[in-house]
Amino acid sequence: MSDWKDRLNVVYSTNPDFKYDTEGEEEQDTLLKEKQALRISLDKRNRKGKAVTLITGFIGTTEDLEALAKLLKVKCGVGGSAKDSEIIIQGDFRNKILELLQKEGYAKARII
Numbered sequence: 001m002s003d004w005k006d007r008l009n010v011v012y013s014t015n016p017d018f019k020y021d022t023e024g025e026e027e028q029d030t031l032l033k034e035k036q037a038l039r040i041s042l043d044k045r046n047r048k049g050k051a052v053t054l055i056t057g058f059i060g061t062t063e064d065l066e067a068l069a070k071l072l073k074v075k076c077g078v079g080g081s082a083k084d085s086e087i088i089i090q091g092d093f094r095n096k097i098l099e100l101l102q103k104e105g106y107a108k109a110r111i112i
Contacts, residue, residue: 030060033105040094040101040111052080053094055087055101068104075100 036058043054055072058065062082069082072089076096080089089097094111101109 028059028061030064034107036060036106036108038101038106038109040097040109042092042094043088050090051092053089053092053097055089055097056085058085058087071104072097072100 038055039057041054041056042051044051058068065082065085065087069080069087069089072087072093073080076089076091076093078090078093080087082088098109098111
């Protein structure tokens with residue numbers, strides 16, 4: 001029995017051997033905190049002159065990325081987002097974020 005959600009973006013196929021692509025991209029397992037090489041930088045490009053702190057280099061699942069982003073946003077008291085292995089925190093919080101990450105066990109985090 002096939003789930004209708006597996007066929008959402010296919011209207012019709014004349015190929016008799018057509019198979020629905022039901023495999024999604026597998027997420028990579030999250031690396032241990034000690035092995036994560038996070039890079040913290042200040043970014044002003046394409047943001048109308050506003051500065052954001054950008055954390056890149058996270059290797060892991062989307063849930064773990066979002067959990068780390070939430071922790072950083074709460075501790076800094078600002079907004080932000082997490083997607084595509086990047087965390088964006090509004091404002092310049094490079095030093096505070098480096099401190100927070102090191103306290104959380106991310107030993108290889110550094111400011112670039």
